[in-house]
Amino acid sequence: MRNPCWGSVGRLMFKNEETEKFQSNEATIQPNGFLLVLEKEDLSVIKASTNFSKIVVGGAKTIIGHTFEELFGAAITANLRRRINQEGRTLMLISGDFPLFDQRKFNCFVQTIENRILIEMEESDDDAEASTEQTVALTEAVASFGKVGSIEELIHLVPPELKKLSGFDRVMVYKLDQAMTGHIIAERVSPGMESFLHLSFPAQDITLETCESYCRNTVRAVPDSYYEPATLVGDSGPITLSNCALASASKLHIQHLRENGIGASLTISIVSNGRLWGLIVCHHAKAKAVPHWLRSYCEVIGKLISLKISAYEDNAERDLKEKLRRFFEKVRENPTQEALEIELINSAPTILELFDGKGLALISGDTIRTYPVTPADIDLSKYAEWLKTTDQKHFFVEDNLRAKFPLEGMIETASGVITMSFPAHDLSMHIFRPELTQTFTWASSIFMSVEKTRANTHPFQVLRQTIEKHSAPWTLNQMFMAQVFFDSMKNTLNAIEQK
Incomplete structure (x- = not known):
């Protein structure tokens, strides 16, 4: 919260009827993976996503009630038990000849929430693994980031390196200022893609709850903005998917993507000293797979960029404090x-x-x-x-x-x-x-200016405002x-x- 004695730029008054959230509040998932919910005590399946019908005869209802061992065998169950009490989401491979799943392989992320275990399952094949070229792209990106000498150099290097690694059509760096206004400060786009460079987004577009969510879950993806969500069936108990990569995006977020011709999106958080500094936002014109290796690589890059920005800011603060210390030391003489x-x-x-x-x-x-x-x-x-x-x-x-x-x-x-x-x-x-006369090019889902309300505004239709005095x-x-x-x-x- 801003100190009331600090100034504030008199910008537009924005009213957003549904402030931007990435995740939906509904217990649904994106269909590029499957979800199992187990009872922690006996590892029995109590919920499953409806899209299991794509790979299992009879779908989710065939799975519910079975124990994990009945589905995947003793060896994989022992592997699961070793991960149950680990903090956060841990990766586990499921591979073998199983009666219900044929000879499928899954990359699974396991997390424990109170007395329940959530298992996110994504099918694994050769296309789901990183190629040599993609691993080289990660290595080169990390090396390039290590050579820069300032935040500005680092930020302008991010879009081309991430675009080369991810293959997305548009890669942007979105920075939040102290008033939580967002600004696109760097970008790389493919031919034919509209540029969002220098657009600004009002603070109301990202709530405190959303900031906290981005700090917890630093990589978010929507491989297909036109997906039909899969629901969960099984027992009627509530379940939170707030830390699940497969969790459905909010309806407003999906609406933004569709109305702007975005088929897929990938978002990487930049977190400096515990606060959301900004986001790396990737867009693709068509649906695009975002396999676990790419999310893992992006997580590595996001953490590296976050650490470097934290270090630059810490060094700047130390320099300021040292100058103040020397000043008052001289006064005491x-x-x-x-x-x-x-x-x-x-x-x-x-x-x-x-x-x-x-x-x-x-x-x-x-x-x-x-x-x-x-x-x-x-x-x-x-x-x-x-x-x-x-x-x-x-x-x-x-x-x-x-x-x-x-x-x-x-x-x-x-x-x-x-x-x-x-x-x-x-x-x-x-x-x-x-x-300093400043011109802001605002972009938001709903605008309300000081003079008049503009209804039915396209989510990324821009509104320019000049700030004087x-x-x-x-x-x-x-x-x-x-x-x-x-x-x-x-x-x-x-x-x-x-x-």
Whole structure:
């Protein structure tokens, strides 16, 4: 949840009657695999998917009531028992000559949920295994990702490498900003496929529940957007499929795919330090098999990219903290308020670099010191008086200062501000950002603008909006470090006063 003293860009108001979820709430599966639900105690089948009728005479009803050992034999049952208490989904191969299943081979994923065991089964054949070329593509992608020196380089390398590995027609990187607005920041498409590059999607399109789901299940696939879901039959007890790869996608997600001519999709989560940083989204014009080897390779790539982004962000944060530490260490060498103020102005270039600001103003009593581009002194004086005469918080971050302090003279150089006020010491410091005109190309399932509602909007029909009189938004890292700086300043001033 955003801190109420942090600014927010005044974008469109969106109303989405059904916010985007990947998974359906219904207990149905995609028919590219089969699902068994076993009682944990005796391994008897209590539920099965209806699409078993494709490979078993009599379908699911023939299977229900049998024990797993009756279906697949003692050796495979012993293998299953070793996996029952393992955490997460574990891979198991079922292969042999079974009365009900002929000589079929299955790649199975096993997971235990309370007193039930879920087994996802996908038929395995030569086409379901990775070729030498595909394994080489994975190796080359991993090697390429290891050579990059920044997040930007990494992200722009992802689409071509994933496209080569997966064979999908469109591969995009979708990044979430601190307001949970999504942006397509990199893309590679096949000829004839529409580009989604630079489209933005409102925060309402991905709920907190959906973010948590993407963090848990980092690879999602819809091999055929025109599939007919298979239901589960058997006992009437409820079952959750939230961690199943075969679980049906939500009706809204399927509608999005179909209405945009997408026959298959593959989504890989990028999770940095426990939060959903973004997604790698792959689209194909026609239905396309997504075998377990491809999902496994994509899981490896997703984790590698997530780890590298986490490392880049951690290093950036460490650098910021080290610069702050050195600054306050220098202040402690001469602990007076006058020395602190001099050091703040002398260190203005470093402080602006820390927060990507363009101007700094230090107001001590009636004295105003600035560096290098800030509002006029008369406007700064009015701003300082306003801070004293309102109940405005002593620390706040804003990218739309006009919404709080309507003085037109400050908009050009100070649309965004980090304000740190210390009224007990008659001191305040302000870091400014100028106005930045931004144009957003919005894409969503349902739009509602400030002026009017646009009904029956095509899910990816775009709507352009220009934002003025705002600065570039402050990042979460910058806001966090500003809070740390404010607290350190307050502690330093209090320590000086007590000497």
